[in-house]
Amino acid sequence: MKRLLPFLVFMGLVGLFGFGIWWNTWHDARYVPSPLIGKPAPDFALPKLDAPGQTVTKASLLGKPYLLNVFASWCVACAEEHPVLMADARQLGIPLVGYDYKDEPDDARRWLREHGSPYDLVIADQPGRTAIDFGVYGAPESFLIDAKGVIRYKHIGPLTPEVIAKELLPAIAAAKREAP
Amino acid sequence: MRLRLAMLAALLMFAGAAFATSGAIEPLPFKDHAQEVRFQNLTKQLRCMVCQNENLADSNADLARDLRLEVFQLMQQGKSDAEIKQYLVDRYSDFVLYDPPLKPGTLLLWFGPLAILLAGGAVVALAVRRRSRGNGASDNDKPAADRPGADEAADTGDDW
Known part of the structure; x- marks a missing residue:
């Protein structure tokens, strides 16, 4: 037994390091939980991408839940997410609001023309100042905001059919139930 | 030019x-x-x-x-x-x-390394004490060759 002890200690270390490798394969180190979940969305007043003269505010979108999807024409992962949104946006049952993040409006308009627009409405934050209030640190990000303007759910990174089915749709159902 | x-x-x-x-x-x-x-x-x-x-x-x-x-x-x-x-x-x-910041969620982060250090120190202290006791016993006892298992005791001491 005593002779086995160093071997057992060694196996313990192997187990520990193995756990570390396993943990890091599925755990995304870039994922940081947002402190804004369950809190009112920050106030914003941003121009429409298609009509820069018109301003959209947080207050003007109150009354029904919507999904705010942060994207940009320069964002590679957004292009990856885009076909998923094109296919599944209608299935969400709530408006999809695009949030064009730190983008040239012309580039964004061209990008949406070429790829098609899954959005019911697109607001543009060219300076990126409002995005700081939302705690945005990398596009794409999606915020589910309920009828009372509270952030119910946030997804960082591209939405996939799995994430939509397992996380987003249940969160939408809960938001509709609790704040109709 | x-x-x-x-x-x-x-x-x-x-x-x-x-x-x-x-x-x-x-x-x-x-x-x-x-x-x-x-x-x-x-x-x-x-x-x-x-x-x-x-x-x-x-x-x-x-x-x-x-x-x-x-x-x-x-x-x-x-x-x-x-x-x-x-x-x-x-x-x-x-x-x-x-x-x-120091708060309930970060206790492990703050004090985890200290806990591991203390645990490691305890293991080392135990091993050292056991080893010195083992040596003392074989010195004070009858000649080592007379005692069954004395070789084993000496062996384990060297393993560490």
């Missing part, structure tokens, strides 16, 4: 490079040197969320630039360091702080 053109081209390239680097970390209009030092200290304690192993002061990411400007503007508004940190924590969580 050709040489002169080449030199001119080279000079222009250097000028271009100098321009590019000066644009990388933008100069901010600080009121005085003290404010600049305070700004540098503060941004060194804050994490860039895009490139997570860099601080705000060093990072050249777009968001880091925006956040530096934000910190600068908050300083102009007379906000304290603690208020500015809280402003960023409210938006980006404790993760923006390189020095995490």
Whole structure:
């Protein structure tokens, strides 16, 4: 037994390091939980991408839940997410609001023309100042905001059919139930 | 003539490079040197969320630039360091702080290494005590060869 002890200690270390490798394969180190979940969305007043003269505010979108999807024409992962949104946006049952993040409006308009627009409405934050209030640190990000303007759910990174089915749709159902 | 053109081209390239680097970390209009030092200290304690192993002061990411400007503007508004940190924590969580606050969720982070050190120390102390006791017994007892299992005891002592 005593002779086995160093071997057992060694196996313990192997187990520990193995756990570390396993943990890091599925755990995304870039994922940081947002402190804004369950809190009112920050106030914003941003121009429409298609009509820069018109301003959209947080207050003007109150009354029904919507999904705010942060994207940009320069964002590679957004292009990856885009076909998923094109296919599944209608299935969400709530408006999809695009949030064009730190983008040239012309580039964004061209990008949406070429790829098609899954959005019911697109607001543009060219300076990126409002995005700081939302705690945005990398596009794409999606915020589910309920009828009372509270952030119910946030997804960082591209939405996939799995994430939509397992996380987003249940969160939408809960938001509709609790704040109709 | 050709040489002169080449030199001119080279000079222009250097000028271009100098321009590019000066644009990388933008100069901010600080009121005085003290404010600049305070700004540098503060941004060194804050994490860039895009490139997570860099601080705000060093990072050249777009968001880091925006956040530096934000910190600068908050300083102009007379906000304290603690208020500015809280402003960023409210938006980006404790993760923006390189020095995490002491609270229930971070107890393991703060005291985990100490606990591991103590556990390791206890194991070493136990092993050392057992070994010295084993040696003492074989010295004081009858001649080692008479005692059954004495070789084994000596062996285990050497294994460590």
